[in-house]
Structure formats: structure tokens, C-alpha cells
Amino acid sequence: MSVATPLRVIGSAAPRTDADAKITGAARYTVDIDLPRMLHARTLRSPHPHARLTSVNASRARQYPGVHAVVTRNHLEGLNPTYGYFIKDQPIVAIDKVRYIGDPVAAVAAETERAAVEALALIDVKYEVLPTVGTIAEAMDKQAPDLFESEPMGIVPAYGQGASAEKFPAKNNFYQFRYRTGDAATFAEADHVFEDEFHFSRLQHYHLEPFVAVAAWDHDSLEVWSSCQNPFPLRKELARVFNHPEQNIRVHVPLIGAGYGAKNNCKAEPIAVLLARLSGRPVRHCMTHEENFLTQSQHAAILRLKTGVKADGTFVARQSHILLDSGAYSDASPLVAEKAGYRIPGPYRWRHIDTVCDCIMTNTTPAGPFRGFGGTQTSWASESQIDMIARRLDINPYDIRKQNFLALGEPFVPGESGMDSDLHVGLDIVAEEIGYHKSNRAEGRGIGLAVGFKDSGGVNKPATVQVKATTTGGLIINCGTTEIGQGVTTAFTRIVAEIFNCPVERVRYAPIDTDITPFDQGTNASSALVVMGQALEIASRECLDQVMVFASEQLDCPVADLVLDDWVIKRGDEIHPLQLLIMGYYGGTGFEFVGRGFFKPSTDHRAPLESQCVSWEIGWGAAEVEVDPETGRVDLLKLVVSGDAGRAIHPDVCRGQDEGAAVMAIGQSLFEGMRYRGAVLENIRAVDYRVPLARDLPIQFTSITQEQGHGPGPFGSKGMGEAGILPVASAIANAIEDACGARITSLPITPEKVLSALDNLKGPDET
């Protein structure tokens, strides 16, 4: 697929930079941090989904052998004890009420985890149990109990053209985002208006390294090691919660054992920090597998779409109402609502869009960022409905997409940036690979297409980075982008090596330490290449310029006469090792050149989200299925996914992102999901919650990395870590309808749902 010219290290098949550490067991994660005198924390969690706390008595636990500190609501004085993104509603431990099964009530720090667990049993908590809301519908009922009797503190950020939001707009509703463009009267120009409803399920992230943090106080200095995707926002939030100066908080982020979105903002950290302060000892707070499930999940959703089209398939107008199940605390729900609301049009041309997205509170685990960030929900609904509309109008689903795609460079909506991938190219690739245009389908088999869609790069994210060159030509990147498995250390060391025209072994990616590392907003939103990458390119070129200007001064000639090659300056046939030039001028102890890079999208009120999206992340997918009409069983015979890397910095890393995301989506499509009975999570145990295994792969499973070359990142690159999860569920549902005529509109697509849909097709007389 590559059309670009070969470069020195970019695109090479050489192993990842983190390969040796990870295959030998030498890689160190936050779970491996072991400090002298370190205590272990465990949390007492609510057994009730909704209850008032009448009393909490921890005096017996405090006396238990090995226990050094116990935290309850009585230890929050002097703190701002609640945290959150836009809305500060989640307490470190419950204050007045508990709002879901698993809500922290108290925590213990002890010499061993076992002593801490045993001490938890001695904490006496009295509850007054309250009525519960387990679903979106229950929460919106007029008679439903209120999760919050008074509104927690929160903000609504500035929005640009067509976008607006309101916090606490209705009962049990954290936040409502709305986006409008064009005139509602446009619907009158549509020949057909279709209204359909879709239901989206809820995954747990299932990162194998749990939520874990270690906190240590030394007089007024707080040091935190955390498995965290956004160390600087974490530092800011801890400073606010603990009323502690930001300069006296130092956050380290070792390698992260995955996150998929879950490890943003406060998770294990506040309890560790508070217990460390009370005990005067370092405290490790490492959650269990079940506690992961009680801390964060994806958003289940109901999506209602009203779509107007012309008889020839031209899209005219779309209204939508999305209800996100946000769980008991707001977490990132308002941000997910922005993106779900904004992305529901998909990569198509419309004359009118009116979309509302609500964050509904329920007595369940708080939902937060999850790979796809609202785009997975909207791609499921939109790409299903587009297929349904095509079939209703007897238009080929491939054609209706091609007919309505935004063109390369065409703005997503008024005031927005243009598409930086050619949508037609990707669709043709997956259609070709799966054999979409072959006329004969075997009995019971069908093929479906889908085009998943989201923006990438976050909203208005600033990024700063530093690149240093040492006397001997060592290059050091100080950068806040965390290595969470996505391969950022590999990509960024390659980019710097390419710019300095040297082997990648010269480049080191320094450990993250907020005292030293330049500011970054976080490793999320597929922003590493398109946001931080742009800053990195600036820093590298600035550092390189200093080196070249220095060399030109030493050699008394224009920079243009010189070539840098592996830390040697070449001028025609002359060779000048830089090390000697540097020591000749700066002395035998040497010097360092330092380049700094900064990038931030411009603030722009014409853009709906106040700055134009940096990039667009597209996941093209095609699925072939066989449906057994007797059992409703769906066999996924073949799955093709394709993302656009713009330029593949490391081809295997790109492939791994697409394939890993697609397999997550296979689980969501066919069997995986958190099952709630009312407000009780039934499949919380590892043996009960099924994630995809190697044996769940389709026999034919292909990922194709495109390199279209239009990305804003270095060398034309783009983010692609989320694209692969976006199209899979709708491609499968579309393939099922193609195979047997049955349309499934809720996930996961179980045999029961397929059988029931097949029965409905037959009509009442035949069932």
C-alpha cells in the first residue's frame, strides 16, 4: 500500500524499541513499584446500588494488627473531596450516599494486602437503602429517585458555531450536548424519512494491569507513581482535591499495562494519596480485577435516528437523540456526549443536522472514556441505519455510501476542517478484499460494509516536548505521551532519528516525570502523532538547526553546504565528527543542544468545538457471515478492517492497532458485555465475563494499513489506534441482513436475537 519514498528508519520492519524489555520480563510497570516501608491499600465498597450512609465506624479496623490508617468520610476535612472532568461529583469515599454497587466507602492501609482485607471486615457501616435506577428508562421516569439531591459543582466549556450544552438539564441527567446546522425545514425536501432506534452494549476495558498507584509524602512533597494516561491533568486534579501546590506534586508514569481509555484522571490515586498522608508511609493501591469493573466502563447507549433522504439515495437531513448510560458519576460523560453528538452524521454530506446527546445517571459503574469515545456508539447506529435505508430504497449499500461521502478536503460541517482521508479509497479496498462485488452469495451467507468515523487529536489540546542532543550524538526525548502499548516510544524515536538522519539506537525516550517532562494533556483521542507529533517535529528541527548553525560557524561556511549523517558533518568529501567540533568549542566536558516544540490547534469560534479537529480517523470494515436459520447462530467467516495511517511509522504497530481494536469489536458484536440485572452487575468475575480469545478470530481476518499521506502528523502520519473498533459491529449486522433478511439493532448480536428477528420476518402465521 505504500506510495511514499523510503526513509532511513520510518517504515522499517525493525523491532519496536520496547521489544527487548517486554519479551524478557524486564519491563517495569506501576504494579512493580516497591518502596521501602510501603503499605498496601484496600477499599471497602458499597454492597447497595443506592443508599444513604447513616454511620461509618472504623474504630475496630484501626486497632487491627498491621493497620496504619483508615480513611472514611470523616477524613475529608480541608479537602475538595470530589473530582471529575467537567463536573466534580465523585467523592474519594462516599460522603452522604452511595450511588452504585462498588462505590468506595472506606479504605485501609496495612502492612500487607491481607491485613488490609481483614481489617475492612471490621468497619461497621449502616445504610438506609434507597430505590434504585438500573437503566436509562428507569432513570428518566418522573417517579425515579434522584441520584443527586443538589447539583455538584461543574462547568460548561465554550462552544462555537452551532454547538451548545447544558449541565443538569433534566432529572438524573448530568449533561446535554446539542449541535445544529442548517434548517429543519430541509426535511420537507426528503422523499423518505426513516426513524430507527439502536441499542449499544457496554464493555469493560479489561486492561490486564489493574488500576494501580503508589503515593509517598516527604514533608510537603507528594510523589505519585501511576498507571495513568494523563499525568499532568492527574497532577492538577490531585492539587485541587488535596489543596496542595502543584509544584509540590510529582507524578511518574512507568510503562502502562494498557488502558483503552480507562486510565484517565483519578482512579486508584486519591485513596493512595490520602492513606499515605494519614499513615506517613508510602501506600500502594492496586485494585483487583472486580474493582476494575466497579471503577470504569464503556457507555451503553440508546440512539434514535431520524434521517431524510431523496428517492435516489441522496442524504438530506438527520436528527438524532442519543442517551448515554453514564453510570453513577459524570467522569468523562460530558466529553463523550460532545463527541457522540458531534459524530453521529458520519463522513457524509448533509444539509441539516440536529443532534442531542444526554448523559443519563444510573446506579451503575461510572462510564468513561473507551476506545472510540462515542464514535463506536454512533458508528454502530449510523452505519446500520444507512444500510437499512439503502435496502429499503433498493439501492446497493456500497453505492449509497459512495454517493454521499464527503470528498477529500471537504469540511465535515461548516467551520470544520476537511477530510484528510479519501473515503472512497478505503471503501474500495475493503470491498475488494472481501469480494463484495461478486454476484453469487452462497445460501445463508451475506456480506456487509461499514465506515466507522471519528475525529482524532482531541479538542484544543496543547502539547509541548523537548529534544536534546548530547556531545556524542545521543538524542533524548522528554515527552509526556505515555507508552500504553500503542508504540509511541517506537514512533517518536523513529521520527527524531529520521530528522537527525541517524540510527534509532541513538534516541532515548526518557521516563515520564512531571517535574521534568514538558506539559501534555494526555495520551488519548489518537492524538500522539497528530498533536504531540507536530510538536515533536518542531522540537527536533529546532534542535537540529542549532546543531547545523553551530557546525556552519565552526566550519565557516553556509549550512546549505553541510550534510548531517549519523552525527558526522559532511562537506563534499570532508568528514567532521560533531563530537570533536563541539569539544573544540565548548571544552572537553561537552555540551547539549536543546530544541523545544509546541503545538496547539488555533481557537476558532467558527468551529463547533471551538477549534477545528486536527484529523479524522476512519475505520473501514467488511464482514462476511453465515447465519444458521435453525439456531440463529452467526459464524463470522471473514473480517476485513482497514485504517489510514497516513504514513506508517512502524507497519507492524499500525497493523496491531487495527487488529487489536477489531477483535475488541468482535467481542462487542457477538458475545461480550457487562450484564446488569437491575443495578447488579452479574458477570463481574473473570470466569463469567468473556472476552475474545485466539479461537474467536474469524478464519479469514485481514487488516490493511493504508498510507494515503494526507495526515497532519510527521511525514503525513495520522492516529489510527481507535479506527479498527468503529465499523465491525455494523458491518456484521449489515452482513446478517444481507444473509437472511433479519435486522438486529442491539448489541451483542446473540443467537436469540437473530432467531427472534427471523421469526418476525416470517409473520405471525408461520411461527
Added chain:
Amino acid sequence: MSGDTVRTIRFALNGRAVAPTVSTNLVAADLLRDQESMKGLKIGCDQAVCGACTILVDGSPTAACATFSFMLDGTDVRTIEGLSDQGALHPVQQAFRNNSAFQCGYCTPGMIMLAVALLERHPNPSRAEIIEWMSANICRCTGYKMIIEAVEAAAQAVGELS
């Protein structure tokens, strides 16, 4: 505290004789990580489901999180730290490296030990056998295909060595 009877056990850990003193309710994962510094062993679900903590006990892949330490008495135990031979990577490690068969790396030591056990029993497995065997462990990052390909490559390398 019940279950705290202490005893000394003896086993071979990566070819070296060790004789730790353990309480009878200490699990192998904690013994190996905390007392023997085998931090390459990772604990994921802690319920013998995910396989991140896979070690080899007398050649059998074993969930260290669900194995009592005393059960290691008299056995031969191997962890990821003992796999390379004086700095030379095991063919499975080499294949995981060359095929980028990892992302976050948290499941990787367990996956590699699982694959080593397979190739010691079946030096020439079919792709279907590899898929079934490797389905014992969970990787949430890679989508497995690159892991399967790495095990195939390792099998081929082992075949060429023998």
C-alpha cells in the same frame, strides 16, 4: 490469622536451587514476585483466567496466581527471567520480538511461557493447534493474529535448530 503455618520448600527456580520459607497460604505468584524478585511474572485477573501469570512447573503451564507456594516443593519452575540462555534469546522470544507480537506487554511473559510449553511438547504444531493452545491466555491489545504468527515462526526456528 489462620493458615499461617510456615515451612521451608525446595525447588529449582530457573535452574537455581532455592529454599524459601513460606506460609501455607502464600500463592506462588506472590512468592515469586515479592520474595524471589521475578517481577516479569505479571498478575492480571488473579483468578486463573487471563494467564498473565503463566509459569512452567515441570514443563506445564501453570497459573501462578492460583497455585500455592508449597505445591512448588520439589518441582522445576521456570519464569520469563530464566528463558534466555546467557543473554541469547529463546526462539519464542526472538519470534515475539521480530513479529511485534505484543503491545502493552503485560500479557507477554505469560504468552511466551505458554508458547514455550507448547513447542516443548509439540515442536511442529499446526496453526489450529497453536490457536487452541494459545487460547488459554488473554491478550486485550493485539487481536492475537500476530501472536499466532510469532508462535508459527518460533516453531519453524525450533525445527531448524533441532
